[in-house]
Amino acid sequence: GAVVSQHPSWVICKSGTSVKIECRSLDFQATTMFWYRQFPKQSLMLMATSNEGSKATYEQGVEKDKFLINHASLTLSTLTVTSAHPEDSSFYICSARSISLYGYTFGSGTRLTVV
Amino acid sequence: RKEVEQDPGPFNVPEGATVAFNCTYSNSASQSFFWYRQDCRKEPKLLMSVYSSGNEDGRFTAQLNRASQYISLLIRDSKLSDSATYLCVARPNTDKLIFGTGTRLQVFP
Numbered sequence: 649g650a651v652v653s654q655h656p657s658w659v660i661c662k663s664g665t666s667v668k669i670e671c672r673s674l675d676f677q678a679t680t681m682f683w684y685r686q687f688p689k690q691s692l693m694l695m696a697t698s699n700e701g702s703k704a705t706y707e708q709g710v711e712k713d714k715f716l717i718n719h720a721s722l723t724l725s726t727l728t729v730t731s732a733h734p735e736d737s738s739f740y741i742c743s744a745r746s747i748s749l750y751g752y753t754f755g756s757g758t759r760l761t762v763v
Numbered sequence: 764r765k766e767v768e769q770d771p772g773p774f775n776v777p778e779g780a781t782v783a784f785n786c787t788y789s790n791s792a793s794q795s796f797f798w799y800r801q802d803c804r805k806e807p808k809l810l811m812s813v814y815s816s817g818n819e820d821g822r823f824t825a826q827l828n829r830a831s832q833y834i835s836l837l838i839r840d841s842k843l844s845d846s847a848t849y850l851c852v853a854r855p856n857t858d859k860l861i862f863g864t865g866t867r868l869q870v871f872p
Binding site: 755756 | 767771804805806807808809850858859860861862863864865
């Protein structure tokens with residue numbers, strides 16, 4: 649079945665540094681990538697939607713200059729958390745959609761801890 | 764008001780019990796509905812879609828009531844392996860998925 653490989657699975661970084669999270673679709677073309685964030689005991693909150701080759705569309709309240717999303721190819725999308733702060737510590741998950749496949753394929757998630 | 768609301772639980776039930784989860788959604792334009800299962804610190808996995816006529820998949824039964832904007836999931840003969848968080852999900856007339864906060868289920872021996 650369709651697989652999205654997400655890396656890293658966990659990362660610890662110092663406050664003020666930037667962290668890049670990658671999601672690769674391994675056997676299909678991800679025309680749309682959704683990026684979610686999940687705080688403990690809370691729901692997955694959609695941060696942004698990106699279509700290949702276009703600028704991402706951010707949800708209300710999500711800072712586009714802080715969470716940089718790139719979707720330059722049909723198999724790779726990245727989320728960069730810039731100048732990370734402890735309040736950015738969370739579980740980040742990507743979800744891919746393809747015009748050729750039914751449903752959504754989730755990455756395995758990245759647990760970010762900012763110290 | 765949240766777009767998709769669920770009772771967070773936890774629901775603690777013995778093996779073999781039947782348990783039901785409810786969910787309400789606020790966007791009447793929502794077209795598709797799903798139940799996902801999420802294990803601790805893992806990505807959500809699709810459990811089943813929810814159809815207006817109701818649908819069953821083994822021990823799991825999902826129901827949708829569009830008039831009341833209400834969705835349910837029934838699990839029969841609970842297994843220890845059913846312990847997880849169950850996420851109610853709505854999809855409006857876009858590609859976005861809107862997740863509920865989830866209902867935690869703990870099945871004990």
